[in-house]
Amino acid sequence: MKTRHILIFLIGFLSACQNTEEKSDAFGNFETDEVIVSSEANGKLEAFNIDEGKMLKKGTQVGYVDTTDLVLKEKQLVAQKIAIASKTDNTQSQIEVQKQQKKNAMVDKARIENMLKDGAATQKQLDDINGKIDLINKQIKSIKTQNISIQSEMQVINTQLLQLNESIRKSKITNPLNGIVLEKYAEANEIVTFGKPLYKIANLDFMYLRAYVSGAQLPQVKLGQQVEVLIDDGVKSYRSLQGTINWISSTAEFTPKIIQTKEERVNMVYAIKVRVKNDGSLKIGMPGEVNFNAEKN
Numbered sequence: 263m264k265t266r267h268i269l270i271f272l273i274g275f276l277s278a279c280q281n282t283e284e285k286s287d288a289f290g291n292f293e294t295d296e297v298i299v300s301s302e303a304n305g306k307l308e309a310f311n312i313d314e315g316k317m318l319k320k321g322t323q324v325g326y327v328d329t330t331d332l333v334l335k336e337k338q339l340v341a342q343k344i345a346i347a348s349k350t351d352n353t354q355s356q357i358e359v360q361k362q363q364k365k366n367a368m369v370d371k372a373r374i375e376n377m378l379k380d381g382a383a384t385q386k387q388l389d390d391i392n393g394k395i396d397l398i399n400k401q402i403k404s405i406k407t408q409n410i411s412i413q414s415e416m417q418v419i420n421t422q423l424l425q426l427n428e429s430i431r432k433s434k435i436t437n438p439l440n441g442i443v444l445e446k447y448a449e450a451n452e453i454v455t456f457g458k459p460l461y462k463i464a465n466l467d468f469m470y471l472r473a474y475v476s477g478a479q480l481p482q483v484k485l486g487q488q489v490e491v492l493i494d495d496g497v498k499s500y501r502s503l504q505g506t507i508n509w510i511s512s513t514a515e516f517t518p519k520i521i522q523t524k525e526e527r528v529n530m531v532y533a534i535k536v537r538v539k540n541d542g543s544l545k546i547g548m549p550g551e552v553n554f555n556a557e558k559n
Contacts, residue, residue, distance in 0.1 A: 286492060286551035287482070288534070290473030292544050294464045297439060301454040302432035303327040310435070310450040312461055318437045325435040327454060332430050339426065343419045346412060353409040357402055364398040367391060441465040444546075469544045471505065473552050474518070474531040482554050483510055483534060490553040491538050501543075505552070509535040 301307075310325035318324065371391045377383035445462040448454060471491055475483055487507045495501035511533040536552055538544065 287479060287554045288473035288475050288552040290471050290550060290552070292469045292471050292538075292546060292548045292550055294466060294469050294546060296444065296462055296464045297441075298459050298462050299435070299438060301327060301435070301448075301456060301458045301460055303429065304455050305329075305331075305433070305453070307448060307450055307452050307454050310448060310460070312443050312446060314443050314446050316443045318441060318443060318463065320437060320440050322437045323434050324437055325450070325460075327433040327435070329430050329433045332426060332433065336423065336426050336430070339419055339423050343416065343423070346416045346419060349412045350409065350416070353405050353412060356405045357409075360398050360402045360405065364395060364402070367395045367398060371395065435460065437463065439463065439465055440467070464546070466540050466544070469538050469540045469546075470508075471536040471538060471550045471552065473534055473536065473550070475534060476529065476531055477514065479554075480510075480532055483507060483532075485510060487554070489536060491536060492551040492553065493543070493548065500551075503538050503541075505536040505538040507534055508537045 304327070306328040308326055308328050312318065312324045371388070374383045374388050374391055378385070378388055441463040443461055443463050447459045447461060454460070485507055489505050489507060491503040491505040492500040493503065514530040514532055516530060534552075538550075
């Protein structure tokens with residue numbers, strides 16, 4: 263009788279194990295898209311207000327690199343721009359004066375031409391007034407040429423100001439996405455250089471279960487496919503979440519070493535990613551399982 267009870271227990275245990283194994287089609291671990299935010303400027307990190315585990319919103323300024331030299335340079339360029347603008351006003355005034363002189367000369371020319379018809383003026387007087395008008399035209403052209411050169415100077419200053427403003431903007435450390443700070447690599451008052459990592463952030467609203475399927479399973483897997491994702495809920499139970507397959511590797515690889523047995527690790531598999539909305543329970547590195555056919559429940 264005792265032997266019979268043991269036999270029934272073993273059959274039930276093996277059946278339960280078999281059902282658990284049949285429950286899932288693929289196994290893997292959760293990961294997320296991580297972004298390393300780096301310095302875009304050189305200098306002293308004047309402020310850096312973040313901590314690991316802190317939630318940050320996109321567009322939040324979390325610190326800045328010293329901009330004293332940049333601000334002083336900006337003031338210098340603004341002063342140069344004002345000086346150049348005064349040159350422009352001066353040349354424009356000169357052009358207006360020359361235009362008025364030309365207008366007066368054109369009146370004199372018309373008078374001389376009329377007098378010449380009546381014999382009251384000489385050809386030399388007409389030639390002189392024409393020469394005067396030609397000279398005025400050349401002076402206007404010369405002043406306009408100077409003005410073009412001044413405008414070029416102004417354009418150079420404006421370009422330098424744009425570059426300087428961009429450098430000042432890059433000195434401000436602006437968080438690029440909604441997420442949680444995973445790691446912090448710098449502290450306030452440190453000297454940083456362009457490209458130095460400052461912190462790592464990730465959006466944990468959605469997680470990705472990176473799992474592996476065999477070549478035989480590959481025909482069952484499609485982009486956009488809705489699948490069931492299982493995570494541990496206690497020692498012997500699972501919790502079910504909905505996921506969507508949003509990436510399938512195009513090349514096979516050896517099963518990664520996170521798979522426990524050596525025999526399984528030598529098999530060729532395809533990696534997939536399942537996008538899952540995080541209700542707060544999913545963590546980076548947490549194991550998970552995928553069930554391609556929800557009817558297995």
